[in-house]
Amino acid sequence: MHRNLLFDLDQTLLDFHASEHVALKAVMEMNSQAFTEERYDSFKQINKQLWLEFEKGMISKAELFETRFKILFEECGCNTNGMDLMKINSDFIDYMSQNGIFMDGALDFLKKVVDSVPNVRIYIITNGATRNAKGRIAATGLNDYICDLFVSESMGVSKPSYEYFDIVKKTINDPDKSYIVIGDSLTSDMLGAKNADLTSCWFMPEGDVKEAMKEYEIDYIASSFDDLFDIVIKWSATL
Ligand SMILES: [Mg+2]
Numbered sequence: 001m002h003r004n005l006l007f008d009l010d011q012t013l014l015d016f017h018a019s020e021h022v023a024l025k026a027v028m029e030m031n032s033q034a035f036t037e038e039r040y041d042s043f044k045q046i047n048k049q050l051w052l053e054f055e056k057g058m059i060s061k062a063e064l065f066e067t068r069f070k071i072l073f074e075e076c077g078c079n080t081n082g083m084d085l086m087k088i089n090s091d092f093i094d095y096m097s098q099n100g101i102f103m104d105g106a107l108d109f110l111k112k113v114v115d116s117v118p119n120v121r122i123y124i125i126t127n128g129a130t131r132n133a134k135g136r137i138a139a140t141g142l143n144d145y146i147c148d149l150f151v152s153e154s155m156g157v158s159k160p161s162y163e164y165f166d167i168v169k170k171t172i173n174d175p176d177k178s179y180i181v182i183g184d185s186l187t188s189d190m191l192g193a194k195n196a197d198l199t200s201c202w203f204m205p206e207g208d209v210k211e212a213m214k215e216y217e218i219d220y221i222a223s224s225f226d227d228l229f230d231i232v233i234k235w236s237a238t239l
Helices: 016-030 037-055 061-075 085-098 106-116 130-140 162-172 186-196 209-215 225-237
Strands: 003-007 120-126 148-151 179-183 199-203 220-222
Touching (some): 016 037, 016 085, 037 061, 061 085, 106 120, 106 225, 120 162, 162 186, 179 186, 186 199, 199 225, 220 225
Parallel strands (some): 003 179, 120 148, 179 199, 199 220
16 A cells, blocks of 8 residues: 655745745845844734735735735835835745755655655645745755645645545545645644544644644654654554
8 A cells, every 4th residue: 555645845844934034035135125033023923914814814815915025124114115016025935936945854854754665655735825835845856755746726725624635635546544644733734634534643743732632633743853754654554
């Protein structure tokens, strides 16, 4: 039987924040503004708030993209009336796409998994923008390790919905027990695995771990890539 590893992308295999940091620095400097860690923290706060508003249906994605740079550059003292904020957003996404960065240890882990687990197949399951995910996957060379990727934007459904995982399962077309969902997010990855009745491994657990494991019916937890490797080996042996 295939061993189908369904990996979340961001903060599981790739470091989204490291790419974001590089891209923000680039667009700020292109627009003659000094980049500082304080500005980066501020941008993360602005972004987070706007994504929450987007998820609640209060603003469109275009408004989100424009507003995050409007607020950031106004905080720098710029008059944003004459600025092409959508162009800045597009440059930002381009820079992110070209600067994929692995989480520390992720590449060695993948090499070890491919060498050690018979019939292993690696897939990416990610919520987000297709251009951003595909670009970063290509930039890191993660492409060489994966069979396919499932990006919510292209599918029209997102984790943790049952529909999202149903498409993944129907595409791969293997028995349910051949899958393990590995990710850092309780509300998208672990809840998605629970909704789809799949084995799950919570990567980099935090907070009340015991309580979360019960609530989300989590099968395994891994606090490092070494832990995760041991779990993949252990789980593989059960198939
Ligand atoms: Mg994640």
